[in-house]
Amino acid sequence: MKRLLRYLKPHWRDSVLGPLFKLCEATLELIVPLVIATIVDRGIAEGDRGYILKMALLLALMGLIGLAFSVTAQFFCARASVGFVGRIRSALFAKLGSLSYSDIDRIGTSTMITRMSADSTKVQNGLNLALRLLLRSPFVVFGAAIMAFTIDFKSALTFVAVIPLLSIVVFGIMLLTMPMYKRVQGKTDALLCTARENLDGVRVIRAFGKEEDEIAEFREENQLLTTVSKRVGRISALMNPLTFLLINAAILVLIYAGAVEVNLGNLSQGQVLALYNYMSQILVELIKLANLIISISKALASATRIADVLDVESTDTDGKAVCGVGSEYAVELRGVYARYAGAPEAALENISFSAKWGETVGIIGGTGSGKSTLVNLIPAFYRAEAGEVLVDGVNVCDYDPRALREMIGMCPQRAVLFSGTVRDNLKWRDPNASDEEIMEAVKIAQASDVLDKKGGLDAVIEEGGRNLSGGQRQRLTIARALVGNPRILVLDDSASALDFATDAALRRAIADMKGKMTVFIVSQRASSVMNADKIILLDDGAAVGIGTHAELMEKCELYREIYYTQFKKGGSENE
């Protein structure tokens, strides 16, 4: 929480004034019983009707001033908490934008979204409540006790006895039940998980006729949840009766003690009445405080989680180079090792190869063989653990990441488009691209028919591109990578949803482009990489073959095996 306080600093005036006005209002509330006491002791006792009227008007006036105080307080508190969280969210979003791929992998998308939404909202509500009530409730409780002392020392001792007792009951039950509620939540989550797993596996469960077993399992977990809930329910059911009992017992004691004092002439009837009123005020505030503490502790947990994300040091590269040195090679890898954070084994082991400008490099291998990892090293999305990755003769880590990424047209595995028009999406690489340039890229990406069908560059794409089919999305993402003529193009398994004919046409169009790009094609299909100038076959992170199709067919057994499983030449392979 401390780490977040600097975002509260610009709102320090609001955060001080809010509670302050709240306390002013509470002070007025503490005076009310005294006014009532004077009405009884002076107005009634002396039969002074004018005095009674004056005091009643005073009560109304105090209500009005209290209203002014609390409205002002609400405003400051709301402004402070909304402003505070607005700042946090903006900082959080910026921080998330600065993270490297490894950081993103480690933190996870759903965590990032939760921090931005639910956690932020909880902090906002928590701060608002805290500013309004955290000082007010204890102030009223102790204020009431102190006022009691100003009336009569002996009677006020009841307060000294009852406040700790009430606190023990209220906070004791709270402390006792909080971990139990956590367990209830845990059991609820488990039940939810069982239900979800069951629904996800509905076909398999029915195929194996396991419905009854599933029902039995659900019933059992449901019963477990019910049992735990009942247990905690029994304890929290004690809260209201016990506090009611304590406060009323205290009132009865107070009245008897007051009666004795009045009989001795030390106290008046009105003063006993005031003591009774103060005692009544305490209970309400203590219960408010207990609920407040629960909300605030939840908000604090959210705040800590947000602070943890804000504290993450981005591991993205931050070099200064803005251009290469005019090397003969577009991309070079020298003895590169790569490893994902926390993974026991390297994702890439000792990879070395070079690609000249204008060459096409095919990368083939099964899932998990390290193909994507390899191409992701080129724009420095991930850092090599050892060895060097050079683009145009400069180590990628020495580049300003923006300059480096501007050189590269990236077409990632997951074909994602963003809400907006087709034009907006295709301008991501080059915001100044003309419609002609965009249409040229669309043509090469074999996406002209997509535009025809959807209504041209102004066609609206819905969030995630869900109004397009997988193949349509893929072709548009390829077009997006081509806009602005990148010097290096990376197609990371980008044609998987295309049929073989479109895939082939796409590769032909790219090969025919003027001012040849250096192209990296990642694929599982031998047909997609067969014609590359260089094919790299990866298996379990190691390059088991580098060469042309003909060379690999000749000397690499795994390549042959893959080729034949995909293109079974009549009778050449028989098991």
Add this chain to the structure above:
Amino acid sequence: MSKKNGRGGARVLRRALKYIGKYRLLLPVSAIFTVITVALSLYIPVLVGDAIDLITGAGEVKLDAILEILIFAAILVGGAALSQWICSTLNNRIALGVVRDIRNDAFERLERLPLSYHDSHRTGDTVNRIINDAEQLADGLLLGFTQLLSGILTIVITLGIMIYLNWAVALVVFVLTPISLLVAKFIASRTFNMFKLRAEAEAKTTSHVNEMLSNQKIVKAFSHEDESQAKFDELNGSLQARSLKAIFFSSLTNPLTRFVNSLVYAAVALVGALLVLTDNGAGAALLTVGELAALLSYANQYTKPFNEISGVVTEFQNALASAGRILEIIDEPCEIPDGADAVVLGVAEGDVSLSDVSFSYTPEIPLIEGISLEVTRGKRVAIVGPTGCGKTTLINLLMRFYDVTGGGISVDGTDIRDITRHSLRKNYGMVLQDTWLSPASVRDNIKMGKPDATDEEVIAAARAAHAHSFIKRLKNGYDTRIGEGGEELSQGQKQLICITRVMLCLPPMLILDEATSSIDTRTEIRIQKAFSEMMRGRTSFVVAHRLSTVMDSDLILVMRDGNIVETGTHEELLARGGFYFELFNSQFAK
């Protein structure tokens, strides 16, 4: 329209109340204790007032009489506390019981619903209904009722006591208090629009955040961070402005109602104090100081039950909506049960025939029309075609996850609608591409189809499926837990376990879905081997992505847009020069 909704609401309510019906003996007991609690705790201020009246002046106080009153009050306090405790314990028991029962019923129903229900409803939504809506229902309906009861009782009894003490003061309270409710209502209606505006801004911000954060890697690949941040800050700014407005104006409710309360309080103090000074014509005052004290404490609390009741109404509406959602599941018609004369299919020979089968998910859009097909025992059928062409539909029909809408499918000459579902499905071994394993140990997953298998059988099956070597290398071997909180397996490893699962019981017919892309090369070769071993001598339907599989098949079904467009062997189809020819040749296109 609204009338119809109202009736729907009443129907939902009646159905929901049936769940409480099981606890009908506890319910009146709880109600009785609610009455006792309210009555006792409201009577206490009267007794306190009586005691205060006896505290007159120095030397005049009747301590004995006061003690007597206070002891009586203490007994009432104890009684009220006890009955309050009993009441909430009972309510807790009923509410939790109702949640449990309704959840069990809903879940049981899910297991009996036709697959079309599951295919057309999102998992997250269904789960939400079972878990959260069930809870909302119990909280809202049951706790709502008790709160409503105690709220109304409090209002009535308080008013009664006040009238008994002094009708004039009661009138003041009775007339002025509703103002605070009006104020609250006024603010709520005024802020409704502000909250709507805020919700809109929030939705926009959230969707931008979701979209950008879910695809953060692409944002970075295109160095689009600044544009994205600028848009966020703009959205966030407008959200903040609207939030401030909505939060501030809605937070005026409390100060304003408190203000109205303090006016009421002042009025009661004024009128009450003046009445104390007024002679009733018989030498006594119209009101005593003690009675004034009691009236003041009632005036202070009189708005509380009103606020609670208006809270209950919203809760109640939410609960009704939740009840509607969860009852929708429970009231959904079950799968047509197996007929009384349905036969239990033993181990089938594996002759499958489709005669003039038609099928559609929705009547308006015909999908499969007039397919006839004879597959004799031991034959291998490959199903090919572009994604989304209806390959899974065919599997759905064979396994009877869906019933045909025309024609019929038979196994060994018996129409599958005359066979019990369990026994039909037991005759199929199914390995789908989306590999589902239950969150349990590897061993339990493998034994799913044959719970009494010995360890030796399990290992033998794993060896046959080429899965043994990786399973034994797992942290706890066959006892390794998978799924939530357990070991993370690769897609290929999961598929191998699914194959082992089928290998263990080896039914006479197989439905296999070849993986497209998510498996590493070596595992892929293993799976291919395991598949061909399994298929030997069994009627098999393979959704094929590999030409090698296709070419070895006895029959190829070429599907497109939900229909079988061509059937035949590889050679026949090539010779025909149709869609299959096109598909096949595009493999080699340059």
